[in-house]
Amino acid sequence: MSTPWEAVIGLEVHAELATRTKIFCGCPTTFGQPPNSQVCPVCAGMPGALPVLNAEAVRMAALAGMALGGIVADRSRFDRKNYFYPDLPKGYQISQLAMPIVSGGHLDLPLEEGPKRIRLIRIHLEEDAGKLVHRGSSGLAGATHSLVDLNRAGVPLIEIVSAPDLANAEEARLYLQELRLVLLTLGVNDGRLEEGSLRCDANVSVRPAGTLALGTRVEIKNLNSFKFLQKAIESEIQRQIRRIEAGEPIVQETRLWQEDKGTTVSMRSKEDAADYRYFPDPDLPDVVLDDAWRAAVSKGLPELPAARRERGVAAGLSRSEAHQLAGDPALWHLLETVVGHGTPLRDAARWLLGEGLGCLADAGLDAEAVLDRAGGFARLIELVRAKRLATPSFRKLVRDVLVHGAEPEALAHERGLWLEPDDGSSARIVDEVLRSLPDQVAQWRSGKHQVRGFLVGQVLRALKGKGDPATVGPLVDRWLETPTAD
Amino acid sequence: MPIDPEEVRHVARLARLVLDEDEVTRMSRDLGVILDHMAVLAEVPVDDVEAPVHASPLPTRLRPDIPEPSLDRDALLAGAPRVEDGMFRVPRIL
Ligand SMILES: [Zn+2]
Numbered sequence: 364m365s366t367p368w369e370a371v372i373g374l375e376v377h378a379e380l381a382t383r384t385k386i387f388c389g390c391p392t393t394f395g396q397p398p399n400s401q402v403c404p405v406c407a408g409m410p411g412a413l414p415v416l417n418a419e420a421v422r423m424a425a426l427a428g429m430a431l432g433g434i435v436a437d438r439s440r441f442d443r444k445n446y447f448y449p450d451l452p453k454g455y456q457i458s459q460l461a462m463p464i465v466s467g468g469h470l471d472l473p474l475e476e477g478p479k480r481i482r483l484i485r486i487h488l489e490e491d492a493g494k495l496v497h498r499g500s501s502g503l504a505g506a507t508h509s510l511v512d513l514n515r516a517g518v519p520l521i522e523i524v525s526a527p528d529l530a531n532a533e534e535a536r537l538y539l540q541e542l543r544l545v546l547l548t549l550g551v552n553d554g555r556l557e558e559g560s561l562r563c564d565a566n567v568s569v570r571p572a573g574t575l576a577l578g579t580r581v582e583i584k585n586l587n588s589f590k591f592l593q594k595a596i597e598s599e600i601q602r603q604i605r606r607i608e609a610g611e612p613i614v615q616e617t618r619l620w621q622e623d624k625g626t627t628v629s630m631r632s633k634e635d636a637a638d639y640r641y642f643p644d645p646d647l648p649d650v651v652l653d654d655a656w657r658a659a660v661s662k663g664l665p666e667l668p669a670a671r672r673e674r675g676v677a678a679g680l681s682r683s684e685a686h687q688l689a690g691d692p693a694l695w696h697l698l699e700t701v702v703g704h705g706t707p708l709r710d711a712a713r714w715l716l717g718e719g720l721g722c723l724a725d726a727g728l729d730a731e732a733v734l735d736r737a738g739g740f741a742r743l744i745e746l747v748r749a750k751r752l753a754t755p756s757f758r759k760l761v762r763d764v765l766v767h768g769a770e771p772e773a774l775a776h777e778r779g780l781w782l783e784p785d786d787g788s789s790a791r792i793v794d795e796v797l798r799s800l801p802d803q804v805a806q807w808r809s810g811k812h813q814v815r816g817f818l819v820g821q822v823l824r825a826l827k828g829k830g831d832p833a834t835v836g837p838l839v840d841r842w843l844e845t846p847t848a849d
Numbered sequence: 850m851p852i853d854p855e856e857v858r859h860v861a862r863l864a865r866l867v868l869d870e871d872e873v874t875r876m877s878r879d880l881g882v883i884l885d886h887m888a889v890l891a892e893v894p895v896d897d898v899e900a901p902v903h904a905s906p907l908p909t910r911l912r913p914d915i916p917e918p919s920l921d922r923d924a925l926l927a928g929a930p931r932v933e934d935g936m937f938r939v940p941r942i943l
């Protein structure tokens with residue numbers, strides 16, 4: 364029998380902060396602009412240009428640190444990380460080595476069986492590099508030459524480093540998904556992996572199950588989708604196990620996930636590992652933060668996804684409904700706004716998921732775009748709850764209310780959808796209709812209960828659209844179950 | 850005292866400098882002189898002196914997150930040896 368192996372995985376996530384300007388200069392950070400149109404002497408690394416730290420980048424990094432339970436340092440420091448690469452105009456990246464802005468913290472994975480806590484080691488601030496466009500080939504290998512676009516150079520990043528607490532590729536994917544959601548909810552990152560504003564590297568090693576010593580770790584870069592992250596880690600774990608079982612050593616190295624090959628390939632090994640010669644950046648004095656500043660920042664902490672899901676479940680939503688709502692901060696904001704108009708959370712959530720989302724999708728709208736229609740949506744729900752409108756009428760009106768901003772009361776009036784206050788006429792019509800269908804009633808009495816739907820439908824038809832299945836159903840049941848009705 | 854020529858080659862490699870053997874010999878001697886010179890400082894008694902935390906004792910100044918105009922692209926690229934499609938053209942990297 365072969366040794367059972369276990370994987371030990373830690374993730375390093377780079378998240379671009381959603382500031383308007385770069386970290387050390389006033390250039391805008393807008394994505395997708397013409398190349399080199401958002402560059403100044405500071406972010407182009409021209410001699411004599413001096414960096415001045417963006418207050419908003421510091422606030423966002425601290426906010427992320429607080430949300431993730433870390434300690435925001437009284438004093439943190441920027442260092443120069445020295446290396447040469449064409450996308451790095453200064454010849455060094457301004458980063459934080461010994462004194463990061465945030466230390467410690469944790470992220471709880473929302474596993475089915477309960478949360479699993481993943482420890483964080485640190486969060487530090489740094490600047491992004493520029494972008495390279497390779498020519499003469501689709502990738503770096505085989506390119507005849509490359510072009511440099513510095514629009515991204517100097518965009519603020521936080522690097523979030525986890526402890527090696529992840530046990531498999533599935534947990535790694537969940538970690539990245541949950542971290543992305545926390546950052547999105549905080550509004551500090553736009554969560555767009557495909558645009559590279561959220562990037563992930565993984566450190567992977569394996570060891571005999573149940574042992575404590577860590578195996579040689581391999582860093583995998585370029586994991587720019589949830590699918591690639593999971594596949595790359597799965598493939599790397601298998602590669603390491605195969606090597607160890609064949610008696611071959613694991614080399615400490617950096618590997619690149621290659622989707623077309625379905626495997627990781629070696630990028631550089633430890634022998635020529637970079638020697639970054641870090642030292643404190645003399646152009647940037649220490650960042651000093653006090654309790655008053657931290658208290659002001661912490662006021663901006665929204666309710667986090669885990670708390671939202673918990674509150675949703677406590678209000679009677681299923682786990683998957685709560686996950687769906689908390690998984691989209693814009694949708695949750697719409698939900699909260701509807702609730703703010705007096706609708707109970709459970710009803711607002713059910714109608715949003717059941718009817719609202721479909722309307723938005725058909726109209727190609729984001730939840731954020733219809734926030735000012737939340738009041739109408741809430742009144743529409745209330746009309747159904749108060750039995751002034753039938754459930755099918757909700758479906759007839761919801762699109763006009765949510766997408767076009769119509770007033771639900773005026774619309775219900777215009778279309779003649781008001782339910783008459785029940786003066787006993789519904790019961791009378793139930794009686795009439797059921798008496799006219801003795802065969803089906805007999806079927807029901809002989810145990811064919813599926814005929815009930817047909818009977819209810821016939822009554823609704825007789826009520827000409829003004830009947831509510833929620834009212835008619837029980838009336839039909841009562842009629843059928845009362846033996847004296849014969 | 851001259852420093853190890855291997856050390857010189859390592860530092861040269863990091864700085865992307867090509868040194869011939871004569872230059873390596875000269876640099877190991879010159880860098881050795883500089884280090885000897887700095888070693889004099891190590892003689893100064895500093896036991897009762899608090900280590901400075903940074904070149905500047907003051908906290909950093911923070912800038913509001915307000916966009917400012919960037920450079921005109923032609924001005925930015927004017928000093929570049931080669932330009933293509935509005936970008937800096939650099940030799941193949943691998
Ligand atoms: Zn700039």
